[in-house]
Amino acid sequence: MTTITASERALSEGQLxxxxxxxxxxxxxxxxxGTIPMMIVAIGVFVIGIGFTIVLSFTNVKFFLINIDFVGLKQYDILWSTARWVESVKHIWFYGFGHIALCLVGGFLLAVFMDQRIKAEDAFRTIFLYPFALSAVITGLVWQLMLDPIWGLQAYVRSLGFSDFTFAPLADGNTALLGMIVASSWNGVGVTMAILLAGLRGVDEEIWKAARIDxxxxxxxxxxxxxxxxRGAVATALVLLVVNVVRTFDIVIAMTGGGPGISTQMPATYVIDSINSRNVGQGMAAATIMLLPIAMLILIQFFFRWRASLKGRTT
Structure with missing residues (x-):
């Protein structure tokens, strides 16, 4: 009868x-x-594209790859001394807080409603997600029509006999951003609901039973x-909303064109206008600034995940 030594047993287990x-x-x-093409696209389009944008922001290039001279931080100095850019940054902060707050609060309330195991849940989910299926341009045009003083809500109410009724937020520079916030939130609240609903469905039923007993x-x-x-679902929704806010462009063009005056100008419209006017270096500097809040948010998320993983190893 042959005996197996410990070393042989370890070797066989290692081979297995x-x-x-x-x-x-x-x-x-x-x-x-299958993921190789996606990785190539991600590296080629996103990583190289972002690097290309940052490099061009330190040049005075007027058109792509023509007469490139490195000027250091000059484009950023010009950028922050331009009144239109400063105003667009103020607008994006106001618009961003309003849009994110409405989407998170509205999305959470809808998620709570959907989590009650209501009848026709699939139909309600489709209705709430339908606005997200529309492009920002369509959303902007629909809401522009509803808020238009000649064809929209104001005209309808006046046709009912209320001739003094006035409601034209997009025609007033003080309220145009509020109209855009409502329209964009209508577009984004559904997908926020879907993300938060997934988080709600992940909560153990025993938690609710214990809370009711107490x-x-x-x-x-x-x-x-x-x-x-x-918090994982909330963080995911927050990142998506911040990205959506930073790249706000289509809905601005569809609803107001940046007006009245420059009351609804956004950083993305400044970037596009700079490139169209053949001032690429200035546009790339603005685009680089737009990357910062997203990069900071992602780094914060990675930091908290790293801390959580360290706590998991020590326990």
Whole structure:
């Protein structure tokens, strides 16, 4: 009767593990091959494109790859001394806070409504997600028509006999941004609801049972227990909303064209106008500034994930 030593047993177990690892790798090989084109596009379009944008922001190039001279931070000095750019930054902050707040609050309330296991849930989900399926241009045109003083809500109410009724937010520079916030939030609240609903459905039912036994009010359970447990879904929704705010362009062109005056100008419209006027260096400097809030948000998210992983290793 042959005996197997500990070293032989360890060797055989190592061989079995290596074979199992090779099998797993081979099973994943088609998926890896399938992702190669996506990786090439991501590296070629996004990474190289972003690097190209940053490099050109330090030049005085007027048209792509023609008469490129490096001028350091000159384009950024010009950028922040331009009144139109400064105004567009103020507008994006106001618009961004309003849009994100409405989408998060509205999306969460809709998610809570959908989480009650209502009848015809699929129909309601389709209705709430329908605006997101529309392009920003279509959304802008629809809301422009509704807010138009001649064809929209004002004209309809006046036709009912209220001749003094006035409601034309897009015609007033003080209220035009508010009209854009409402329109863009209508477009984005549905997808926010879908993300937060996935987070709600991930909460263990035992949490609710324990809260009911302890007599905790439902609203308190949501605020103190459920929402902190949904931080992953909330973070995902927040990143998507911030990206959507930073690249706001289509809805501006469709609804106001940046007016009245420059009351609804956004950084993206400044970038496009700079490039169209053959001032590429200035446009790239503005585009680089637009990248910063997204990059900071992603870095913060990675930092918290890294901290969570460290805590997981120590426990």
């Amino acid at each position: 593990k290596s074979r199992a690892n090779r099998r797993r790798l081979l099973s994943k090989l088609p998926a890896i091959i 007599g905790i009010p439902t609203w308190r359970t949501y605020i103190s227990i459920v929402i902190p447990m949904m």
